Amino acid sequence: MTDLELLRACQRNDPRAQTVLYQRFKGRLMGLHRRYARNRPEAEDMFQEGFIRIFQQLHTIEQPERMLHWMKRVMVNTAINAYHKNQQQRYETDRLDDIGEAALECSTHDYRDTFARLSADEVAKLVHELPDGYRMVFKLHVMDGYNHPEIAQLLDISEGTSKSQLVRAKNSLKVKLKKIGIVRYECC
Template sequence: MIAREVLVKWVKGCQNGDEKAQSAFYNHYKKRLMGICLRYARTTFEAEDIFQEAFIKVFQKMGELKQPEAVHYWIKSVVVRTAIDHYRKNKSSGLLADTDQPELMQDDIDPFNILDQLENEEILALISALPDGYRVVINLYLIDGYEHHEIAELLGISIGTSKSQLSRAKRFLRNILHEKGVTAYE
């Protein structure tokens, strides 16, 4: 992990247009942020587009960052919002059917117990296999920690639709895992 002082120095360098600081900052964050992009994208190519667009925004808006020590949270937010914007621009109609009724699901199965049995690459592949609406909602809710009202606002859907998409995504993942022979009871 990079020392806080070094990170603050890079941020201030980026704010002043220092190319060495920008390069160091980019290299430090590229793997982590590309991982976020891969979770939201359907393909690696799409993830790379989101990543490049996000980093352009990061460097353009770096001057607005008032607390350089909070850069980690800020940059993650920029990347997630860029992925959401990309999703909104490219979504097909019907991916997020507007329904106010969340579907019933088995809440007694903890998806994280099941996921413990898998490698990181397998988990990423499972998330990537989800239909667009499911993938976006499950990323926002389970991984990035957004609440349903925040997801609804970000995506322009109802809270019920957010809950429904999460429920459907979990069921979809459960079915895929079951087909692979992975269960909650192993």
């Protein structure tokens, strides 16, 4: 069954097609949530919520060839909503420090090069240890390619806060990298 046929069958609420859709894309989409969640149960909750939204909104897809991209976007938005919910429950606030302009110019490309030398598990562990705000901004910017205005809108924070959190995440990662013996990198 092609993606177009699968989409049309799901839009007709065919339960078999919905099962096929779920099975076909669960690995990729669950992996996305595992990047954003603090633990596996939280990732599974976000994943289930995301698939409910996908099934509720499948009728809105106008370009079937972009179905996977659209589903990823729904899942990222679900992760962001979970982040907001957790933030409200914890009443966390982040203070903005004065950050030099040079620190804001730090390239994410350099971090990608550094991370390429580590295993996926090592990278996930390092990023997972970041505070929630830093982790969300870092993942959205570095791993999913969102820019600061987009992140600010998605997380309901200022663009400056997004930049600040990214710089703090990078600085925190530098410390963690140094602890595991990686002391040379091109960034900052």
